[in-house]
Amino acid sequence: MSFITTLFHLIEWIILVYFFALNFLYLLFTILSLIGLTRHHQLSTYILYKEMLHLPSLKPISIIVPAFNEEKTIVANVHSLLALEYPNYEVVVVNDGSTDQTLKQLITHFHLKKTFRVFRKVIETAPIKNIYLSPTYPKLVVVDKENGQKADALNAGLNVARFPLFCAIDSDSLLDKYALLKIIRPFLEEPANMVAAGGIIRLSNGSRIEYGQVKEVGFPRNLLAQFQTIEYLRAFLGGRTGLSMLKSLLIISGAFGLFRKKEVLDIQGYRKETVGEDMDLVVRLQRHLREKKIPYQIRFVPDPICWTEAPEKLKSLTRQRNRWHRGLIESITYNRQMILNPRYGLIGLFAMPFYVIFEMLGPFIEFAGYLIFLFYLFKGGLNSQFALLFFMVALIFGIVISLFAILLEEYSAYQFPRFWHILGLMGASFLENFIFRQYLTLVRVKAFLDFFLGKKEW
Amino acid sequence: MTTQIYIILYSLIFLFLFTLSLFLYISIRRFVITQREKRHRYLRQAIESDILAAITSSPKNSWPVELKQYLRYPDIFTEVLLEFWQTLSGTPREQLKNIFASFLKEKYRRAISSRRLIKRVKAAKAFVIFAEEKDAPVIIQLLNDHPLVKLATLSSLTLNPQPKILESIFTSFIQETQTPLRYYFDLFTSMGKIIEPFVKKILKRSLPEEKLALLVELIGAIPLTSLYPQLLRLSIHPSKEIRVKTARALGNLSLPLEEIIDTLMLLAEDEAWEVRAQALKSLGKLRAKKALTLLAQALFSPYWYCRLNGARALVQFGEKGLKTLRKIARQKKDPYAADMAHMILEEIVTTGE
Numbered sequence: 001m002s003f004i005t006t007l008f009h010l011i012e013w014i015i016l017v018y019f020f021a022l023n024f025l026y027l028l029f030t031i032l033s034l035i036g037l038t039r040h041h042q043l044s045t046y047i048l049y050k051e052m053l054h055l056p057s058l059k060p061i062s063i064i065v066p067a068f069n070e071e072k073t074i075v076a077n078v079h080s081l082l083a084l085e086y087p088n089y090e091v092v093v094v095n096d097g098s099t100d101q102t103l104k105q106l107i108t109h110f111h112l113k114k115t116f117r118v119f120r121k122v123i124e125t126a127p128i129k130n131i132y133l134s135p136t137y138p139k140l141v142v143v144d145k146e147n148g149q150k151a152d153a154l155n156a157g158l159n160v161a162r163f164p165l166f167c168a169i170d171s172d173s174l175l176d177k178y179a180l181l182k183i184i185r186p187f188l189e190e191p192a193n194m195v196a197a198g199g200i201i202r203l204s205n206g207s208r209i210e211y212g213q214v215k216e217v218g219f220p221r222n223l224l225a226q227f228q229t230i231e232y233l234r235a236f237l238g239g240r241t242g243l244s245m246l247k248s249l250l251i252i253s254g255a256f257g258l259f260r261k262k263e264v265l266d267i268q269g270y271r272k273e274t275v276g277e278d279m280d281l282v283v284r285l286q287r288h289l290r291e292k293k294i295p296y297q298i299r300f301v302p303d304p305i306c307w308t309e310a311p312e313k314l315k316s317l318t319r320q321r322n323r324w325h326r327g328l329i330e331s332i333t334y335n336r337q338m339i340l341n342p343r344y345g346l347i348g349l350f351a352m353p354f355y356v357i358f359e360m361l362g363p364f365i366e367f368a369g370y371l372i373f374l375f376y377l378f379k380g381g382l383n384s385q386f387a388l389l390f391f392m393v394a395l396i397f398g399i400v401i402s403l404f405a406i407l408l409e410e411y412s413a414y415q416f417p418r419f420w421h422i423l424g425l426m427g428a429s430f431l432e433n434f435i436f437r438q439y440l441t442l443v444r445v446k447a448f449l450d451f452f453l454g455k456k457e458w
Numbered sequence: 459m460t461t462q463i464y465i466i467l468y469s470l471i472f473l474f475l476f477t478l479s480l481f482l483y484i485s486i487r488r489f490v491i492t493q494r495e496k497r498h499r500y501l502r503q504a505i506e507s508d509i510l511a512a513i514t515s516s517p518k519n520s521w522p523v524e525l526k527q528y529l530r531y532p533d534i535f536t537e538v539l540l541e542f543w544q545t546l547s548g549t550p551r552e553q554l555k556n557i558f559a560s561f562l563k564e565k566y567r568r569a570i571s572s573r574r575l576i577k578r579v580k581a582a583k584a585f586v587i588f589a590e591e592k593d594a595p596v597i598i599q600l601l602n603d604h605p606l607v608k609l610a611t612l613s614s615l616t617l618n619p620q621p622k623i624l625e626s627i628f629t630s631f632i633q634e635t636q637t638p639l640r641y642y643f644d645l646f647t648s649m650g651k652i653i654e655p656f657v658k659k660i661l662k663r664s665l666p667e668e669k670l671a672l673l674v675e676l677i678g679a680i681p682l683t684s685l686y687p688q689l690l691r692l693s694i695h696p697s698k699e700i701r702v703k704t705a706r707a708l709g710n711l712s713l714p715l716e717e718i719i720d721t722l723m724l725l726a727e728d729e730a731w732e733v734r735a736q737a738l739k740s741l742g743k744l745r746a747k748k749a750l751t752l753l754a755q756a757l758f759s760p761y762w763y764c765r766l767n768g769a770r771a772l773v774q775f776g777e778k779g780l781k782t783l784r785k786i787a788r789q790k791k792d793p794y795a796a797d798m799a800h801m802i803l804e805e806i807v808t809t810g811e
Contacts, residue, residue, distance in 0.1 A: 042576050055613055057648040118773055118806050189605035388462045396469045403480055410484050422484055426477055
């Protein structure tokens with residue numbers, strides 16, 4: 001009996017230390033982000049993006065858009081991409097063997113014509129059936145290929161893309177009009193070393209959208225979307241800005257990131273065997289550059305915005321989070337040799353262990369915490385000291401960090417315009433800690449099991 | 459247990475107060491920003507009308523005292539000056555420059571040496587736009603600063619390419635003995651076509667090989683298309699390095715002119731294989747039909763790079779080039795040529811056939 005009690009106490013302490021360390025690190029990232037955002041905001045005041053359009057050193061960009069069964073949104077989204085402010089870019093839409101009318105919609109609306117086009121196949125992909133160009137929209141290239149999943153479609157886009165920089169985006173996302181001019185900034189500042197930059201993903205739920213552009217930021221009415229709004233603010237404005245300042249960025253969202261093509265081709269593009277191709281690419285890219293001792297920089301830029309619709313139904317949210325977590329585990333296990341390896345600098349010594357402990361294994365520790373709490377609650381004899389500390393480090397500390405994320409939002413490029421939006425965000429910061437957070441922990445625990453059971457589906 | 463309940467209560471009170479203060483902070487911040495914007499608009503209007511009155515009525519270099527009061531608001535003052543500068547042209551621009559020199563220049567000169575990056579970025583833009591000939595050394599200092607300061611300086615130089623200042627930068631390039639020349643390459647490339655007359659002028663001088671090679675590369679990189687005659691002359695330069703760079707630059711210009719193609723065809727038969735390989739690549743870029751036979755012959759060269767570039771160049775011609783490649787791949791006389799043709803045919807994907 002005494003052994004079990006000691007074991008329970010040990011687990012209790014592990015859980016408390018875990019929650020404290022997690023929230024402490026997030027607080028550190030948030031403070032760093034606050035400094036970074038203020039600085040970025042001040043500097044941006046003196047950089048007029050319209051003036052940047054004249055800079056001859058702006059490199060052309062290929063926007064790669066993989067599309068699978070997107071017949072409802074593809075035309076509007078491509079239109080919005082064709083209207084971006086940037087001097088020289090192309091939009092490469094890759095129809096990844098859609099079974100609906102995606103290709104037909106594109107052909108009809110953009111007057112596409114089949115072309116004879118020759119390109120170098122640097123990365124192996126599923127066969128390309130045809131390449132279409134539009135006489136009315138010269139920036140548009142549509143690649144029609146057999147289905148091979150997202151990573152394969154992105155690789156096909158990489159083969160066809162003509163420009164030295166490429167921007168990978170999701171076909172259901174919308175880019176802010178000046179997003180390319182904003183995300184290119186690190187490449188202008190450090191042209192020799194910059195290999196990748198990530199932009200911020202904001203949720204468009206509740207916002208007013210006209211002609212593929214967000215005209216007015218709004219607050220979602222759906223409770224799930226409200227919780228995700230807070231999560232995204234915390235993750236992007238807090239987490240990624242902070243990690244980027246610590247030179248430990250391991251994820252550039254697949255929904256919006258800019259990369260130097262040469263380096264990505266050097267590592268054979270996106271890995272097809274993973275469902276988390278975005279994180280996997282960034283980790284392998286850093287691994288390759290570190291191994292080759294090539295100086296590089298990867299940065300997160302907080303003002304180029306990509307708008308995306310968050311799932312408002314529990315089923316789709318569950319599927320999305322399950323996929324994300326499996327992708328994370330796949331990337332970490334595939335690149336496990338980087339963990340605690342000084343050869344990979346801060347990435348190996350800090351970023352990878354951080355992701356292993358707090359992202360990959362974290363859900364188990366959180367889950368154990370909730371189980372112990374429930375166990376004591378029903379069995380009686382609740383360890384009041386544990387309960388109190390758990391309440392403080394998991395709940396109170398967690399809410400404070402979410403509230404800080406609202407402060408970060410205030411320093412970001414697009415703010416929620418109305419006061420009731422702020423109140424809504426504050427309410428969501430409190431409420432997400434009950435049921436929503438625990439449910440997502442459970443989803444991630446299941447994703448962990450799915451990964452070891454070999455689940456590969458999206 | 460009571461202590462623990464107190465702790466929980468205090469935590470909840472702390473959370474409530476924290477939330478409340480955050481909400482108040484956000485509300486006050488937004489209010490302050492709105493008020494500041496209002497005041498900003500009001501001041502802008504006042505400064506605008508006073509500057510307009512000054513440049514239309516005052517004799518040069520004698521400015522009304524009203525303008526002096528705006529020194530307390532240097533940011534708005536500068537903002538208005540910059541906006542006028544973008545709208546106006548000719549003599550009024552000179553007057554704006556004089557106003558800047560009389561009231562703000564010293565302040566910005568100090569800011570350029572500030573430790574704070576934001577101050578330097580802010581100062582760089584206005585200083586470069588209103589710079590005079592004598593300010594060239596300061597501009598060079600700015601171009602050596604943090605990437606953001608350099609970016610702000612370049613963006614202003616691109617908007618306002620002042621010949622005298624650009625000339626000073628080129629003079630410094632000619633005299634340069636310490637700074638790596640690559641730095642100048644990045645700088646000139648960023649400036650774009652505005653440097654064309656300066657490059658043309660400088661190419662008339664006798665330059666060390668390293669500097670000449672950099673300028674040749676620059677012509678192709680920007681590209682400075684009107685300077686192709688200068689490149690044609692350099693195609694017979696005794697240095698192999700210069701000939702290689704000339705061949706590359708001629709391809710990068712993307713001008714399929716007869717004389718350029720003829721020169722590249724001559725370079726494709728140069729004594730150095732490096733020059734030949736580069737010339738073949740450029741002929742492919744220009745899709746010079748009259749060079750088709752020459753490119754096909756290149757596949758039988760004893761040099762791997764010549765074979766590779768010849769084959770890749772043929773791909774640029776589409777079906778015609780691919781036919782030639784297939785033919786070479788089928789022949790058995792020269793297995794090296796056949797292998798290269800095979801490799802390139804496998805490397806490419808053709809669609810819409």
